[in-house]
Amino acid sequence: MEIIKTVVGVLRNKNQEILISKRKKEQFMGGFWELPGGKIETGESLKQAIIRELKEELGIQVNQLTLHKTMMHKYEDRAVQLSIYNINEHQNTPLGIEGQAISWASVDELNNYKLLPTMKAFISSITLPNKYWITPSSNHQSDEWMGKFNQKLNSDITLLQLRSKIELDNSFIRELNNKCKKNNIKLLLNTINKTFNEPYCDGWHLTTTEMLKLSKRPCADNKLLGVSTHNLTEALKAQTMGADFVVISPVQTTKTHPDTISLGWDIAKEIVDKLNIPVYFLGGMALKDLEKTQQLGAQGIAGISAF
Numbered sequence: 001m002e003i004i005k006t007v008v009g010v011l012r013n014k015n016q017e018i019l020i021s022k023r024k025k026e027q028f029m030g031g032f033w034e035l036p037g038g039k040i041e042t043g044e045s046l047k048q049a050i051i052r053e054l055k056e057e058l059g060i061q062v063n064q065l066t067l068h069k070t071m072m073h074k075y076e077d078r079a080v081q082l083s084i085y086n087i088n089e090h091q092n093t094p095l096g097i098e099g100q101a102i103s104w105a106s107v108d109e110l111n112n113y114k115l116l117p118t119m120k121a122f123i124s125s126i127t128l129p130n131k132y133w134i135t136p137s138s139n140h141q142s143d144e145w146m147g148k149f150n151q152k153l154n155s156d157i158t159l160l161q162l163r164s165k166i167e168l169d170n171s172f173i174r175e176l177n178n179k180c181k182k183n184n185i186k187l188l189l190n191t192i193n194k195t196f197n198e199p200y201c202d203g204w205h206l207t208t209t210e211m212l213k214l215s216k217r218p219c220a221d222n223k224l225l226g227v228s229t230h231n232l233t234e235a236l237k238a239q240t241m242g243a244d245f246v247v248i249s250p251v252q253t254t255k256t257h258p259d260t261i262s263l264g265w266d267i268a269k270e271i272v273d274k275l276n277i278p279v280y281f282l283g284g285m286a287l288k289d290l291e292k293t294q295q296l297g298a299q300g301i302a303g304i305s306a307f
């Protein structure tokens, strides 16, 4: 299948709204909203192409840009490799130069538009944080456990996985969820016997075994769904099933599992490169690894004792 190399730009106004553009009726996927941009022409670098495309489509002169992320998307008859650039500085007010409709939308408002399929992973990549804290999986409610949990409430953690191998009381989960809400933390349940109807959470986190039994996304689109995976096959399966993000592990060896063979940075990067959805690295991660992790294209790091 032919791979179409495409570059697109993320323009933000002072309210942090993002510029989207409506594809014209006669185009492939006409009527869908997208990030402005287009195909690379022969002999062009990615940067030259995005500068040209945004001049042609919006009439702006790009002065400063940084690569946000590259993703692949397979349509029925084509595969698109999308390089997404943050446009940090430009001249002129963007206009729909080619007669296309354009609109500024907050991240929440984006969901009101009929978007190209690549926009879902893009939105996840700009809304998910770079740290994902996983709770210790036993001794819930002990002083030690509650101490760690309360400490996270006052940290910069905004995404948390409640992990448990035994059934937890609903009242306990509700209490944790209330605390999370007050502190703008999203709580994902990785408890046993998930029903995907539990009310006191922002979504779920699946084990690999749970994910492998599913053929489609088990929860609503406005909930978050993460999946634990250990190799490319599992991670791709989780993506196809409709996960919003995956965790891959173990990227490095950990004190708790010293004999487990780790993926290593190179394989972890290969997995990130082949996925569209955000990837967190787990296993032997510490805050000092965050920068490297993001340079490799991952969303960030996950861990129980990493933060």
Ligand SMILES: Nc1nc2c([nH]c(=O)n2[C@@H]2O[C@H](COP(=O)(O)OP(=O)(O)OP(=O)(O)O)[C@@H](O)[C@H]2O)c(=O)[nH]1
Binding pocket: 004, 006, 007, 008, 027, 028, 029, 034, 035, 036, 037, 038, 039, 040, 073, 080, 082, 116, 118, 119
């Ligand atoms: N511009 C843009 N294209 C995207 C996005 N996501 C995505 O899959 N694509 C695909 O990438 C390809 C790029 O296309 P384009 O149609 O904008 O190319 P272009 O501006 O050079 O236009 P033209 O070839 O019609 O002259 C299309 O197949 C399009 O469906 C996106 O967010 N923005």
Ligand SMILES: [Mg+2]
Binding pocket: 036, 037, 038, 039, 057
């Ligand atoms: Mg275009």
